[in-house]
Amino acid sequence: MKSALFLTALLVGAPVAAHAADSNAPLRFVLIPKVVHPWFDKVNSGAQEAAVSLSKITGRQISVEYRAPQAADVSSQNDIIERAISTHPDGLILDLLDEKGNRATMEEAVDEKVPMTIFDSVAPEGMNITAVGADFCQQGTMAAERLAKLINNKGEVAIMMGVPTAPNHAIRAKCEQAVFAKYKDIKVVATGIDNDSIETGQKQASAIMQAHPNLAGWVACDAAGPVGIGQAIRESGKTGKVQEVGLDNLNDMIQLIKEGVAESSASSRPEMQGYWSVISAWQQAIGQKTPKYIDTGIDLITKQTL
Incomplete structure (x- = not known):
């Protein structure tokens, strides 16, 4: 109305x-x-x-x-x-x-x-x-700053890049990296590319967490990536050990927040x-x-x- x-x-x-x-x-x-x-x-x-x-x-x-x-x-x-x-x-x-x-x-x-x-x-x-x-930069910055606070401004983090050629995904990634660069004790140890696929995001996240067992947290640059990340965190038994701040309001993303697998999400x-x-x-x-x-x-x- x-x-x-x-x-x-x-x-x-x-x-x-x-x-x-x-x-x-x-x-x-x-x-x-x-x-x-x-x-x-x-x-x-x-x-x-x-x-x-x-x-x-x-x-x-x-x-x-x-x-x-x-x-x-x-x-x-x-x-x-x-x-x-x-x-x-x-x-x-x-x-x-x-x-x-x-x-x-x-x-x-x-x-x-x-x-x-x-x-x-x-x-x-x-x-x-x-x-x-x-504002894609604001969205990425919001997610990265929230993750930094969750891990007490220190530790290893990873970024799921989405489709790197997509303008909005690239802007978010650049601004997330800029946030992490401000903190001397935060290190970006890996980036994944999910090409807007939840399944690909899950596989990429699982492989990255296996390669980096001390990973403290995740951010993403698209809507599919954080769902895949959350599924990988849940399946690896790392809920509460690896923090995630997602993007957007997919039903699966909301469910991950309800379960405590992801702490929050910045939705556009x-x-x-x-x-x-x-x-x-x-x-x-x-x-x-x-x-x-x-x-x-x-x-x-x-x-x-x-």
């Missing part, structure tokens, strides 16, 4: 282009995430909610097609983007796997005059595209990212200007806040 009221106010107060105001034609947006993943299911849920609300308020049919790559592979993602462009949607909503690797395909969308909105990422340099998401609100990405895409489709960046904020999830 609150969302509908807000959108009504937004619609009434916003300057709408004349051609858009006169048109009742359906609007179709294509949402393309990094990979098939429960985190992106939450993004899609928020996107579909926005589409339903906008349809009710405007009286115009607005739909969101969700097309996810089966693996976190930039070639596969580019192929999906290119096929989406060929259908001439009213907007693309993208989460980039590789800023450089995705650029040529995005420039194709520009040439075809298909508007774009980026979520959970940053726009490639020189491309004027609205980005929706959290995926449902809100999907919701506001559709709002941005709709505004562009009806001829409105959109902001450069929409910050959806970060939640700290602990047993207490649950």
Whole structure:
């Protein structure tokens, strides 16, 4: 109800282009995430909610097609983007796997005059595209500082890097490393790469903990990694011995916090990212200007806040 009221106010107060105001034609947006993943299911849920609300308020049919790559592979993602462009949607909503690797395909969308909105990422340099998401450096810093406090600012730590080419994952990793560099008694002894796969994250975490039996704690750079880390901690019998601060609000992550396997998680609100990405895409489709960046904020999830 609150969302509908807000959108009504937004619609009434916003300057709408004349051609858009006169048109009742359906609007179709294509949402393309990094990979098939429960985190992106939450993004899609928020996107579909926005589409339903906008349809009710405007009286115009607005739909969101969700097309996810089966693996976190930039070639596969580019192929999906290119096929989406060929259908001439009213907007693309993208989460980039590789800023450089995705650029040529995005420039194709520009040439075809298909508007774009980026979520959970940053726009490639020189491309004027609205980005929706959290402050990724703040999120990584929050997790790393919390872990440092848990281990009394000393000990061996590891970082699960996610997809290293993904802009948001790379930003989080850089900022986490910067936090640990401040503490002379904290040493980053290993980094894993999970490629946004829980199973891969679990295998990587298990191998790293075997190689580093004195490991004190973990942080991650994506949503899949911390779930895999938590499963590895639980299965190795190191709950309470190896600390973990995770990312995001997957149900499995929340369960790990409830069990005490992970101490907390810094969540970037995926449902809100999907919701506001559709709002941005709709505004562009009806001829409105959109902001450069929409910050959806970060939640700290602990047993207490649950």
